[in-house]
Amino acid sequence: MKTKEKIISTALRLFNEKGYNNITTRHIAAELNISPGNLHYHFKHSEDIIKVIFSELIIEMDKMMNNLNEAEVKTLESLFDFTFHTYEIFYSYRFIFLNFVDILKKIPQIEAQYEKITMGRKNEFQTIFSDFQKNKIFQENLPDFIIENLSTQIFIIADNWVTHNSITLKLPKDEAIKHYSLIQMNLFYPLLNPEQQELYKLNYINK
Structure with missing residues (x-):
């Protein structure tokens, strides 16, 4: 699975589990063990x-x-x-x-x-x-x-x-x-x- 696909999959899981307003790109990056910069390369917000x-x-x-x-x-x-x-x-x-x-x-x-x-x-x-x-x-x-x-x-x-x-x-x-x-x-x-x-x-x- 490519990084972009992993970001989407992980974000969907976190949004569902913890709530849309409680999850930022930093939370998603941390869950994936990648840097925020790496995530922002694919998605700015x-x-x-x-x-x-x-x-x-x-x-x-x-x-x-x-x-x-x-x-x-x-x-x-x-x-x-x-x-x-x-x-x-x-x-x-x-x-x-x-x-x-x-x-x-x-x-x-x-x-x-x-x-x-x-x-x-x-x-x-x-x-x-x-x-x-x-x-x-x-x-x-x-x-x-x-x-x-x-x-x-x-x-x-x-x-x-x-x-x-x-x-x-x-x-x-x-x-x-x-x-x-x-x-x-x-x-x-x-x-x-x-x-x-x-x-x-x-x-x-x-x-």
């Missing part, structure tokens, strides 16, 4: 490291979205897998979500990225939801305002569940991912066809 980490998060999510989008047949299981793996990824980058507003204010580039991503994801989700209707997973006669607001509801839950867990339930990683991914999945339950609702309860609720 911790914000520069965070930009790269945020971009890596986006790349991982792009792959997930593309896989779901390109699936010829979309099922309830594929929707659950997408949701569950999304929450696994978000947990791996949890410091971003725990400090989301602060990071957006300090790093305008990330704020601009997030705004662009939000608009793009909404269009992607609309296509996915339409496919779920075609595949008779979702009901066909759902009101437009329900479908149009669904992506916003997903963003609200997905972007804030890590904070909610850290303040309230304090569940460990595996339990937290399972618990909150099901909470998001429950959004879809009223939209499912009756037979899919029964399948949902059988596979995800009554286990």
Whole structure:
């Protein structure tokens, strides 16, 4: 692993473990047993490291979205897998979500990225939801305002569940991912066809 990759990996771990506001480039350099000058050769400020980490998060999510989008047949299981793996990824980058507003204010580039991503994801989700209707997973006669607001509801839950867990339930990683991914999945339950609702309860609720 190259020095730059080691810096990013170590920074992500330290930010997650000790908190974004408690870690400087000096802490990262000390953890790697390299000089601050060596680290600053690659990244002048911790914000520069965070930009790269945020971009890596986006790349991982792009792959997930593309896989779901390109699936010829979309099922309830594929929707659950997408949701569950999304929450696994978000947990791996949890410091971003725990400090989301602060990071957006300090790093305008990330704020601009997030705004662009939000608009793009909404269009992607609309296509996915339409496919779920075609595949008779979702009901066909759902009101437009329900479908149009669904992506916003997903963003609200997905972007804030890590904070909610850290303040309230304090569940460990595996339990937290399972618990909150099901909470998001429950959004879809009223939209499912009756037979899919029964399948949902059988596979995800009554286990």
